[in-house]
Amino acid sequence: NAGVTQTPKFQVLKTGQSMTLQCAQDMNHNSMYWYRQDPGMGLRLIYYSASEGTTDKGEVPNGYNVSRLNKREFSLRLESAAPSQTSVYFCASRKTSGGAGDTQYFGPGTRLTVL
Amino acid sequence: AQTVTQSQPEMSVQEAETVTLSCTYDTSESNYYLFWYKQPPSRQMILVIRQEAYKQQNATENRFSVNFQKAAKSFSLKISDSQLGDTAMYFCAFMNSGTYKYIFGTGTRLKVLA
Numbered sequence: 001n002a003g004v005t006q007t008p009k010f011q012v013l014k015t016g017q018s019m020t021l022q023c024a025q026d027m028n029h030n031s032m033y034w035y036r037q038d039p040g041m042g043l044r045l046i047y048y049s050a051s052e053g054t055t056d057k058g059e060v061p062n063g064y065n066v067s068r069l070n071k072r073e074f075s076l077r078l079e080s081a082a083p084s085q086t087s088v089y090f091c092a093s094r095k096t097s098g099g100a101g102d103t104q105y106f107g108p109g110t111r112l113t114v115l
Numbered sequence: 116a117q118t119v120t121q122s123q124p125e126m127s128v129q130e131a132e133t134v135t136l137s138c139t140y141d142t143s144e145s146n147y148y149l150f151w152y153k154q155p156p157s158r159q160m161i162l163v164i165r166q167e168a169y170k171q172q173n174a175t176e177n178r179f180s181v182n183f184q185k186a187a188k189s190f191s192l193k194i195s196d197s198q199l200g201d202t203a204m205y206f207c208a209f210m211n212s213g214t215y216k217y218i219f220g221t222g223t224r225l226k227v228l229a
Contacts, residue, residue, distance in 0.1 A: 031215065042219040043160075050215065058216065076159075090160065094215070102148040102167075102210055104217060106160035112218060 002026055004107035006091050012113045013081045020108050021076040023091030031094040033065060033075035033104065034058075036087040047051065049074055081114045088112070117142045119175045119209050121220035127198045129228050135182075136223045138207030146212040149183065149190045154222075155203040163205070166190065197227045 007022045025032065030051045035043040035058075045058030049068040062087060065077045074093075078085060088111050092104040118141045128134035140149070151163040166174045166183050173181050178198075182191045194201055207220040 010200045033217070038126075040221060042218075042221045043217075045216060046138055048216065088158065092160075102212070102215075103150070103162060105162075106152075109160075111158075 004091055004093055006089075006107035006110050008110060009108065010111050012115065013078075015082060016061055017081050018077070019081065020078075021089055021112075022073070022090075023075065023104075023107060024073045025045050025091075025093040026072065027093060027095070027105065028071070029093035029095050029105075030069065030071070031071050032077045033092040033094070034064075034074070035090045035092065036060065036085075037090060037109075038087050046076065078112075081112075083114045086112060086114045099108075117144075117209055117218050119207055119220040120189050121207055121223050123223045124221075125226070127226045127228055128194075130197055130199060132197055133193060133195050134197055134206055134225065136189045136194075136225065137209075138192070138220055140188050140190065140218075141207045141209075142188070142209065142211070142227060144211050144213065147208045148209040148212065150189075150210070150217075151179070151181070151192045152206045152208060152219075153201075153203045154206065155200075160206075164192065168205060174212075194225075196200045199227050201225065204228045 004025045033048040034046040047066040049055045056078045091107040094104045126189045149166045152160045164176045178195045204222045209218045
C-alpha cells in the first residue's frame with residue numbers, strides 16, 4: 001500500500017514549456033486535490049476532484065488544467081510554464097465517507113522550478 | 116470566506132519541555148473540522164491531530180493535544196515532552212463540511228533544542 005504517489009519529484013522547466021504532474025492513490029479514495037506551497041503562504045488549493053469524472057477550481061487555478069483519469073489518478077498540467085509557477089506541488093486524497101472521511105493524505109510533493 | 120491565522124512564524128523549545136502553537140480561524144459555518152499537520156524537512160505532510168467541531172472534548176494523540184475553543188474560534192496545539200524529531204513546520208487547517216475544501220494557515224516553524 002503506497003498511499004499517494006507523485007511523479008516526478010523534481011523538475012526544471014524553461015518559460016513556455018509544458019508538463020504534466022502525475023498523482024495516483026491506492027486507498028480507493030473518492031476525492032483528490034492539487035495544492036501549491038510557496039514560502040510564507042502555506043498550501044493553496046489549485047483544483048480538486050470530489051469524485052471520478054468531476055473537477056472544480058480552487059483558490060489559484062489560473063495557468064493550470066487537471067484531468068481525473070480514473071478513480072486512482074489525478075494529473076495537473078501546466079500548458080505554458082511561467083516563473084510564477086515555481087513552487088512545490090502536493091497531491092492529496094480523501095476518503096469522503098466513514099470514519100476520518102474528512103482527513104486528507106498527502107503525496108511527497110514535486111519541486112518545480114521554472115527558469 | 117474562511118481564513119486560518121497562525122500568528123507565530125517561528126518558535127523554539129527545549130527538549131522535554133512543553134510548547135503551544137496557536138491557530139485562530141474565521142467562519143460562519145457550524146459544522147467543520149480542524150487539523151494540525153506536521154511537515155518535517157523531508158517535505159512530507161503528516162497528520163498530527165484532528166478535531167470535529169461538534170465535539171466539545173479536546174482531541175489528544177499521545178504527546179499532542181489541542182485546546183479547541185469554538186466560541187473564540189481558537190485551535191491551539193500543545194506538544195508535551197518535546198523531542199528533537201518534532202522539529203518541523205506545523206500547519207493548522209480548516210475544512211468546511213459543506214464544500215470539503217481545506218484552508219491552511221501559513222505555518223509555524225518549530226525548532227526543538229537539545
